[in-house]
Amino acid sequence: xxxxxxxxxxxxxxxxxxxxxxxxxxxxxxxxxxxxxxxxxxxxxxxxxxxxxxxxxxxxxxxxxxxxxxxxxxxxxxxxxxxxxxxxxxxxxxxxxxxxxxxxxxxxxxxxxxxxxxxxxxxxxxxxxxxxxxxxxxxxxxxxxxxxxxxxxxxxxxxxxxxxxxxxxxxxxxxxxxxxxxxxxxxxxxxxxxxxxxx
Numbered sequence: 142x143x144x145x146x147x148x149x150x151x152x153x154x155x156x157x158x159x160x161x162x163x164x165x166x167x168x169x170x171x172x173x174x175x176x177x178x179x180x181x182x183x184x185x186x187x188x189x190x191x192x193x194x195x196x197x198x199x200x201x202x203x204x205x206x207x208x209x210x211x212x213x214x215x216x217x218x219x220x221x222x223x224x225x226x227x228x229x230x231x232x233x234x235x236x237x238x239x240x241x242x243x244x245x246x247x248x249x250x251x252x253x254x255x256x257x258x259x260x261x262x263x264x265x266x267x268x269x270x271x272x273x274x275x276x277x278x279x280x281x282x283x284x285x286x287x288x289x290x291x292x293x294x295x296x297x298x299x300x301x302x303x304x305x306x307x308x309x310x311x312x313x314x315x316x317x318x319x320x321x322x323x324x325x326x327x328x329x330x331x332x333x334x335x336x337x338x339x340x
Contacts, residue, residue, distance in 0.1 A: 142199045144309065145184065145223070149176045149216030150208025150236045156183045157305050158191055164305050165191050176215045184219070198229060202312050205233040206326030207254055207261045207275060213325040221320045230317035234308065235326065237263040237275055242311045243304040250296040251287075254328060259283060261328055269311065275326065 146157040154176055157167040166187050172179050188195060203220035206213040217233075224231035237252040241263070244250060248267050253260040259279040264272040278286060287297070 143193060143197055144200045144202055144312075145187075145198050146202040146305070146308070147180070147184070147216045147220050148204040148236070148239070148303075149180055149212045150204050150206050151212060154180055154183060154216075155303070156180070156187050158187050158193075159305075159309055160191075162306065162309050164309075167305055174211070176212050180215055180219055195223065196227065198223070198227060200224075200229055200317075201231045202309070203231065203233055203323070204236050204239060205323060206236060207328045208236055208326075210327050213327060217323060217325045221323050225320040231320050231323060232312050232315045232317050233323055234312060234315060235263065235275060237261070238265075238269070238271065238311065239303055239308055240298045240301060241265040241269050242307045243301055244298050246296055246298070248296055249292065250298055251292055252298045253283075254299065256328055 142159075142161050144159040144162075146155070146159065148155040152171055152173050154170045154172055155167070158165045168183050168187050170179055170183060184195075201220045201224045203216055204213075205217050220231060223229075236254060240252040241250055249264070249272075250267075251262055251264050253262045259277055260283050261275055261277050262283065263275045266272055
């Protein structure tokens with residue numbers, strides 16, 4: 142089983158190739174605003190380095206956000222195109238879930254991605270099961286939420302290195318999607334006014 146993982150939600154492009162759940166190669170490039178220039182060449186390079194062609198891929202795994210508009214759109218579009226043209230399964234995972242899964246925290250935890258005014262966040266249980274869908278909170282509301290729910294500072298996860306094999310294992314719990322139905326999640330203040338909604 143050859144699996145290709147694509148993540149372009151942030152300034153770094155991450156392309157990882159798995160063979161039966163084990164990492165064959167993980168490639169990372171910081172590109173800021175040039176994801177469209179580098180993502181496909183990185184995929185081609187990772188496949189070539191491991192003597193594979195795109196036609197030998199068995200599934201596509203993609204981070205569908207939340208993240209920057211352009212970055213997420215590029216990764217999701219490439220993933221959908223590959224899955225559709227190769228007629229292979231595609232699965233999605235959020236960047237917030239990648240952070241939670243990669244951590245070693247064995248208690249209730251919250252993953253966050255910040256912007257200037259607040260955080261996009263998701264709450265997970267001790268087994269990395271999603272408690273609530275991703276939502277947006279202003280900084281003040283987020284601080285209040287953390288305090289009221291007694292979430293320890295060590296259980297707030299942001300900007301940690303991915304554990305790719307843990308992420309791959311998490312994909313085993315995720316159902317495949319129709320490529321046409323895969324939708325990106327962008328970082329924006331989609332729920333700023335819904336202050337009563339928890340993460």
